[in-house]
Amino acid sequence: MKKTNNRLAFVFLTIISVMFAGCGSNSSGPAALNISTPSLPAGTVGTVYSQTLAATGGTSPYTNWVVSSGTLPAGLALAPATGVISGTPTTAATSNFTVSVTDAATATVSKALSITVNAATINGVALYNQFCAGCHGALASPTREHIGATVTQINTGIASNAGGMGVFGQAGATPLSQAQIAAISLAMQ
Numbered sequence: 001m002k003k004t005n006n007r008l009a010f011v012f013l014t015i016i017s018v019m020f021a022g023c024g025s026n027s028s029g030p031a032a033l034n035i036s037t038p039s040l041p042a043g044t045v046g047t048v049y050s051q052t053l054a055a056t057g058g059t060s061p062y063t064n065w066v067v068s069s070g071t072l073p074a075g076l077a078l079a080p081a082t083g084v085i086s087g088t089p090t091t092a093a094t095s096n097f098t099v100s101v102t103d104a105a106t107a108t109v110s111k112a113l114s115i116t117v118n119a120a121t122i123n124g125v126a127l128y129n130q131f132c133a134g135c136h137g138a139l140a141s142p143t144r145e146h147i148g149a150t151v152t153q154i155n156t157g158i159a160s161n162a163g164g165m166g167v168f169g170q171a172g173a174t175p176l177s178q179a180q181i182a183a184i185s186l187a188m189q
Helices: 002-019 124-131 151-160 162-169 178-187
Strands: 049-052 062-070 076-078 084-087 093-103 108-118
Touching: 062 076, 124 178, 151 178
Parallel strands: none
Antiparallel strands: 049 084, 062 093, 076 084, 093 108
């Protein structure tokens, strides 16, 4: 009888210990709040950008996203309620910044991120066709004038109004940037 009672006590204690194994002060609770966005993709000047930051753990909802140090690229903004970084970048550069998020239990976590904004690609052929072909001939034409014109030669033509090119320097005209002039020169080579 004593053996049977010992076995029953052992079985009873085993059942009780299994039932309460996860209880008490050893419980880990919810996972720690974490910004799970590993990195952000590059953007391009003049092209709409939109990326959503993500968080895990803590107590949702994640209600307050902020840039806690550094700055986003010019033209971009962070929506505090959603974690969306969006806008149209205006300057080619790399911006390093830290974002922070607060969860419903007021826990806060931060993460360093960066966004590289690349310069827009300038299509020299399209610019030549738009602004130059009417006076100087099509790029593919063997009789086209000014084959191989350099940036300096194009700037000189604009400054001296050679062949009516001075229109690009006049008020109200479509101005050409030095990057656009360089792209046109490259297309003419």
